[in-house]
Amino acid sequence: MSVLPWVVAAWLFGVGVYGIATSRNYIHLIGCLSVCQSATYVLLLGIGYDWGAGPPIFYDHPPGTPAVDPIVQALVLTDIVVGATVSALLLAMALQVHKREGTLDPQEIKPLKGQ
Amino acid sequence: MTLLDVLVPFPVVLPLAVGAIVLALGERLPKHAPEALGIAAALAVAGLSAVLSRGALDAGTPVYWFGGWEPRPGVTLGIAFAPDPASAGIAAFIGLLFAAALVFAWGFFDEVRSTFNVLMLLFLAAMQGFCLTRDLFNLFVWFEVMSVAAYALTGFSLKRASLAGALNFTVVNSLGSMLMLAGIGLVYARAGALDFEAVREAVGRAGHDPVIVGGFCLVSVALLTKAAILPFQFWLADAHAVAPSPVSVIFSGSMVPIGLFGFAKIAVQVFPGSPDAGSILHGLLFGVGCATAVVGGLLAWSQRHLKRLLAFSTIGHIGIMLTGVAALSPVGLAGALAYLVGHGLVKGTLFMLVGVLLAEKAGVDELNLRGLGRDIWPAGVLTGLAALLLGGAPLGLLHGGADLVSAAAPDGLAGWAMHLSVLVGTALTGGAVLRFAGRVYLGLGPDPGDEAEAPTDEEQEKADRPLWLMLAPCILLLGIDVLVPADLAEHMAARVLPQFAHLAAGSVAVPPPTGWTAVEPWLALLGAVAVAGVALFRDRVPRILPAAGGMFKPVVAGLNRLHTGVINDYVVWMALGVAMFAAWATF
């Protein structure tokens, strides 16, 4: 159990990379990229978790009650914004590529002719 | 709090505020107001950072705790900026480069009005934050802001090539960012802190610790991906070759190099206490730097599309900077920093000159443009001068940096490998640009006839801009590089570096010049001229020379074939690169 979160994080990242390397459709590829992103959420929150501690919100519990690490949670909040913004940008690019080339296959859309 | 302290956040806050104002007012602003505001903000940022750099040199590095969260006994709570003279100096150079690029871009982006200027301002602010921060996660945030602005700017022209380049760039660099965040997570798990100083103490206590090494490797991979070090360099040529010229100026002149700057900063300010990180830097990355210099030079040499040529030359030059950092000597580090600025000035100029060709001649293909550049000869003169500087001409700041890097070479075989790869990288990139200038502006070289069409799309950039407006920033940047006396780099190394690398003042001693340091720049320059000459006068030189060059053809062709432009491949290369780090660290 003590290494499970790290294994899950590595698994999510690895699976995502496998998906990107084998993807033949940019929209699918962007989905795989967000799987990679979720690996970082799991890793960070896993690092801050504490058995038996509550959430770092002292509304129902008085301050001083054991609580998990709030720092990593703040980091993950930023990370989620990063994921959403990058996905939006990538989708916009994929859309434009499709409008121009009529395909979403990364192996047909290349920066140079005749490659 | 002194006046200097008050200024610390403004290199970041000022462009952010101007960007938000331009966005909020949007179309309500007068026609050229966003551009004028952008240039003014960039100049102000350059001035602010220069003042900070100067002030830190005289009075020591200020530490600015945002929100007044000074560290408490045993725990650092807040985020700090620490503008040491070197970091703030680099930040000032970036402000200057932005101002030049924005002047160059005047009238370029009328079509999209203020959006371009908003993105450039955020891009500028992010780079300033990246240079000045002293907090690992804050570094990541600015790294990301920088990346997001860059992704969008790459795809600007909406042509197939630029969208494909932007997609490759975005996917590879996003993966890098995720690895960086994971690395920061690992460091945090062990150190329980994010502030550079606090982490450095924890790293020193940890000794041989897999968690720290893992964190170092992951953060390094992200920064070296941005810096386009082998084998993470594949995205660069695709992105730089298709971005609008003013954006390429920023990419090659500052974004890619400060990836390496960030890496150097992390290495000396956060991980100096980890013996394993030192071994990776001094062993693995030293070799990788040499290889990057040579491969970048070879690939640059083999291009006929000037933007791709310059993109690969940037890879070669970053490789040279990495060898300076990896030599693990203060002199090499100082050399890499001086080289960074000099290279940015020259390479920024060259990308602007590419923009001149795109605007005036609607193309940058070397063979198609043969002799067509005669009527814009001032651009030709500048290209030639920049080519000589790139090829090692013993003049100015770039040369000063190269000299220091060379002086830092270790003894023995490794040292000679480094000298040789720096020499090859310098000569090939300089020679390639020189060849291009000779062919396009002087009409030299054999007539290609109806040789195969250029392998890129038709491209033209907005044409109705005055030539003098485009050339003025080129002259400014090149002039700065040339007029900086070469010994200034040495002088600065001794004064600036101690605060950057946490060394005692006066401890950085530049070794006296040897015979080799006097010969090296001339050798490189000779090589560059020879390489260009053989290509341009193939029929008039002894047969053996082109034949000798031809021996490398299969290697170069093989290297070019690896740059498939397919993102699937690039991700595999990236995984292999991470594996390289892991294998080195484990075994």
Place this chain on the structure above:
Amino acid sequence: MSPKLRPALLALAALAILPGFWRVACALPGFGSPVSPYGQAVNALLPEMRRVSNMVSAINFDVRGFDTIGEEFMLLAAVAGTVLLLRGGRGEDRADAGGRIGGRAIVPRADAVVLICRICGPFTFIFGVYVALHAMATPGGGFQGGVVIASSLLLIYLGEGYGRWRQLVREPVLDAVEGAGALLFVAAGLLPVFLGLRFLTNVLPFGTAKDMLSGGLMIVENAGVTLAVAGGFGTVLLEFMEETRATTSEVADPDDGRTGDRA
């Protein structure tokens, strides 16, 4: 690279990474036993110092508020980038009809859908505002609230149809909201500078814990984030919805025989 080579090389890379990964995983502090003095210090000090009960908000808006400024402008950059990449259309040449797919007409919305959207839209909007306002006391905050508010704009689209939606949700307004939100955050940071303190120093009265208006300057920053996120996500959603519209030229085409979307 051939399609078979890629997985093979990936497997090779995984094999090389695996031992290193395992060493790191075993050396990490076991799951559930964190050592971070940083997080524990925040939990111990902040409720007293800032009178807020949500530690994550306290970090985002006060202790590490400077990160959040960066985060806001990252969003701003992404939105500007999306606008740059999807430029064109933006309501000028977009027809009032939805694009049709494969000859299939899009079915007109049922009255029930309209009704549900008209009820849910304002409700979602208010929920977003609620989430944003209670940032300091309970889970939630400007970011989450802003996203919910932006989504409620989408419900207007479903309920009212494209034409009305374009009248209600206008791009320059969203831009202004987004820019103003970001500026508000920056202004909140600058206020203490004019008072001779560090950027982002919390100078306003902190209020009482568990209160909606606790946290001093954090409230202003939170409002800025709400505006910036609502405007930003609103613009992105708008831009993407624009892409799904047919162009006027297509609708003008008599052979196109438009049916469907009654908007």
Place this chain on the structure above:
Amino acid sequence: MAFLLAAMLLLAAASGLAVVLTRDPRRQVFALAGNGLVLTLLFLVLQAPDVALSELAVGTAATPLLFLAALAAVRINRKRDAADTGGPE
């Protein structure tokens, strides 16, 4: 608690795999939303309600919506191309 956590972690791993293996983007959107939902629950169990709320708003709603809009736009383009060339793709 330990059992619940382990189950949620394994579920996250499985739903991530499902996103990758769903090669048809139109189906993948739903896998993605499902993955977002699983992550939301995992974050709740990890005592991170703020993050869970974010993931719910972004990962389960906003991002899949963007994917849906992009897919719709792509299908319209395809239709337009087919009309231009006078036949289906």
